[in-house]
Amino acid sequence: MQQILRGATVTHMPLRKLFLGIGANLDDPAATLADAVGALARIPGWHVDQISPLYRTTPVGLLDQPDFMNAALALSVELPDDPAAAAL
Template sequence: MSDTTVLIALGLGSNIGDGHAAVRAAADALARGGVADLALSPLYATSPIGPPDQPDYTNAAATGRTALSPRAVLDLCKRIERDMGRPPGGVRWGPRPIDIDILLYGDLSVNEPDLMIPHPELGNRLFALVPLLAVAPDWPMPAPRGGSVRAFAAPRIIALRDSGQIIRKIY
């Protein structure tokens, strides 16, 4: 842990059990684990990506400040997922009680086999873009993207909606 803090954005999702409660419980666990000044976007219902015949997701984005390193944030997210009943491994894009992804970590770009920041699929996922835009529209995007979250997200949201991805605000 360092003496300085950095702004981070996380994506949260659940489609097993009570999604509202799971997202809120994960946000509380993040706050207890070292993410301060946590702000949670509205909750959204989104259709799943991946295997058919699974329930819709409840998704949100959370922002906050942390002195944890990117690796420590990843470890915290994985620990919370395990504690909330998500088994390690599992079906890619399959149903899960909670999923927590690091979307942004300050202006840092990380490209490691098990840790990529910004999240490599951020621009392709309506369920991540819309909540992030709701909670952090003016945040800067790391290089080489640059610009704000709003400038990054707006054209992509239009294209993703046109492609058939569905999202609706639920709370």
């Protein structure tokens, strides 16, 4: 394996800031949000920098449902410079 990697060039894509809102209102919303943050943190090249406190909000539109738990995340993600490649 080392012979295959000898002479290989490792390139890193630039880190970009990404702000993401997440929310849930079924079963255990706090656990669902924690699972979502964990899943995002496991994506190679993605780094969860900050997580807001959880906020409870009432539904809008369809009112006959449980309140939502919401949070905002600040992430640093490795994305290519080429917008077309980033879309893939």
